[in-house]
Amino acid sequence: EERGPAGPGLSAPCLCHRERVRAMFYHAYEHYLESAFPYDELRPLTCDGQDTWGSFSLTLIDALDTLLILGNVSEFQRVVNVLQEGVDFDIDVNASVFETNIRVVGGLLSAHLLSRKAGLEVEAGWPCSGPLLRMAEEAARKLLPAFQTPTGMPYGTVNLLHGVNPGETPVTCTAGIGTFIVEFATLSHLTGDPVFEDVARKALKALWKNRSDIGLVGNHIDVVTAKWVAQDAGIGAGVDSYFEYLVKGAILLQDKELMSMFLEYNKAIKNYTKFDDWYLWVQMYKGTVSMPVFQSLEAYWPGLQSLIGDVENAMRTFLNYYTVWKQFGGLPEFYNIPQGYTVDKREGYPLRPELIESAMYLYRATRDPTLLELGRDAVESIEKISKVDCGFATIKDLRDHRLDNRMESFFLAETVKYLYLLFDPDNFIHNDGSDFDVVVTPYGECVLDAGGYIFNTEAHPIDPAALHCCRRRKEEQWEVEDLMREFYSRKKTKKFTLKRAPDRGEGEDAKDPKDASSEKAGEKRNSKKSSHSLLSCPSQSFNSKLAVLGQVFLDNT
Numbered sequence: 001e002e003r004g005p006a007g008p009g010l011s012a013p014c015l016c017h018r019e020r021v022r023a024m025f026y027h028a029y030e031h032y033l034e035s036a037f038p039y040d041e042l043r044p045l046t047c048d049g050q051d052t053w054g055s056f057s058l059t060l061i062d063a064l065d066t067l068l069i070l071g072n073v074s075e076f077q078r079v080v081n082v083l084q085e086g087v088d089f090d091i092d093v094n095a096s097v098f099e100t101n102i103r104v105v106g107g108l109l110s111a112h113l114l115s116r117k118a119g120l121e122v123e124a125g126w127p128c129s130g131p132l133l134r135m136a137e138e139a140a141r142k143l144l145p146a147f148q149t150p151t152g153m154p155y156g157t158v159n160l161l162h163g164v165n166p167g168e169t170p171v172t173c174t175a176g177i178g179t180f181i182v183e184f185a186t187l188s189h190l191t192g193d194p195v196f197e198d199v200a201r202k203a204l205k206a207l208w209k210n211r212s213d214i215g216l217v218g219n220h221i222d223v224v225t226a227k228w229v230a231q232d233a234g235i236g237a238g239v240d241s242y243f244e245y246l247v248k249g250a251i252l253l254q255d256k257e258l259m260s261m262f263l264e265y266n267k268a269i270k271n272y273t274k275f276d277d278w279y280l281w282v283q284m285y286k287g288t289v290s291m292p293v294f295q296s297l298e299a300y301w302p303g304l305q306s307l308i309g310d311v312e313n314a315m316r317t318f319l320n321y322y323t324v325w326k327q328f329g330g331l332p333e334f335y336n337i338p339q340g341y342t343v344d345k346r347e348g349y350p351l352r353p354e355l356i357e358s359a360m361y362l363y364r365a366t367r368d369p370t371l372l373e374l375g376r377d378a379v380e381s382i383e384k385i386s387k388v389d390c391g392f393a394t395i396k397d398l399r400d401h402r403l404d405n406r407m408e409s410f411f412l413a414e415t416v417k418y419l420y421l422l423f424d425p426d427n428f429i430h431n432d433g434s435d436f437d438v439v440v441t442p443y444g445e446c447v448l449d450a451g452g453y454i455f456n457t458e459a460h461p462i463d464p465a466a467l468h469c470c471r472r473r474k475e476e477q478w479e480v481e482d483l484m485r486e487f488y489s490r491k492k493t494k495k496f497t498l499k500r501a502p503d504r505g506e507g508e509d510a511k512d513p514k515d516a517s518s519e520k521a522g523e524k525r526n527s528k529k530s531s532h533s534l535l536s537c538p539s540q541s542f543n544s545k546l547a548v549l550g551q552v553f554l555d556n557t
Helices: 015-035 058-069 073-086 097-114 131-147 181-191 195-209 240-253 256-272 296-307 311-328 354-366 369-386 410-422 464-468 474-492 513-524 542-548
Strands: 041-043 048-050 094-096 157-159 171-173 220-222 228-230 281-283 289-291 293-295 334-336 395-397 437-441 444-448
Touching: 015 041, 015 048, 015 058, 015 369, 015 410, 041 058, 058 073, 058 097, 058 410, 073 097, 073 131, 094 097, 097 131, 097 181, 097 410, 131 157, 131 181, 131 195, 181 195, 181 240, 181 464, 195 240, 195 256, 240 256, 240 296, 240 464, 293 296, 293 311, 296 311, 296 354, 311 354, 311 369, 354 369, 354 410, 369 410, 444 464
Parallel strands: none
Antiparallel strands: 041 048, 094 157, 171 220, 220 228, 281 289, 293 334, 437 444
């Protein structure tokens, strides 16, 4: 066992725990391949498989980017070929719009953007084209009929061959409406087709429009009439990833409107649902408590708080949730806060990732060793309670450790991934912008793999710089020209010392002809924007900040 700062005291990430997490992944992954593929999920107690969300070989798609995070380039490449040959979306299957988006579309987009890093030979025009991008686009197009409602809020289920079934229920949960902007905006930016981002934004704004007078949203709404069917307001199941995607969409797209929407919700959530660093469920119109319970899905919230810089409150809430974990060796689906115990028929733990996810984010922000202790406890609990010969089984009841015959695909997509990243501080996912790759696209040079990855709600990382690689609109090209002029104007005032290429003049007044042509081009058009909102990264160099916009300007430009 390791000693010193990375040893048993857990003052720093322990490589021994990282390798145990790696072993957990392969125990589950290899048994899925042996016993369950091509079905969606592994049934670990009977060593066979089952289709759950649409017959997509879902665990394979969900595990793909985890393979690369663990460093397994060869298996990543093999699986990409398997998926291209074997996955078909032209099937007569009723599929969850929400689950297909976060797992299939999100998983394929992430793998597409990581393909070059994984050593795959990418086609000309990548990342604006590629087989995995085409698969993601095909899957997303199968979901578009669900958005054809009077409100723009989507149905919850769609038939991949025939569209929305005539008798489909119009009642959809809030998260099932508001969890598309990350994947769909990425698709629109990469393919140039605005329809995906447009429908995602329309759905987000419809929820915002239908919030209550005290600023809360309920749990389920009729997407045809916009009437709330379930009026419980909280941060957990049925609502959770709506709030998550307002924040992540705002960061990914540098969108002030999405962030202001979340901050308004955050005020209402604090005013009406927060009690002693717990979050309860309340009636959306009156604010009166309807359920004094903590749901395991709510454990994402401290991680989300850390993304907006509210680390102190995030840690206090995290520690509340951690006490529940230590009480049971996992988080029960429902926990009665006043009674301090599980809720009847909600005692299970399906190996969910949310508390581990928050620990990973908070550890990056604070380096608090308590967060590593949670990681260690999670490894111990999962191995001790849920490990079986054919993988890891859902814990049906945390009180007596009875198991259920299911291993959800999110175990490999999220739970193992966040655990591994918690114990692997040098992983490429944690890149601070000091390293990056420059690729040439039909629209110019593009910076990728500089860090700042945005995880979708299934833990599939999206490189935000990639959204600026496939420019098709004139005004976007003009924004880059404006940045270049700003760059050169600052150069001339000697704020930056740049090396000249050998064929340039030696005097301070020597002028690059490209500058003149760029300025003349600027005079001939009417630019609508004179200022640009950049990501605030004080620790990064000027070039690194430009990299966030998908462009790099080198000394000899």
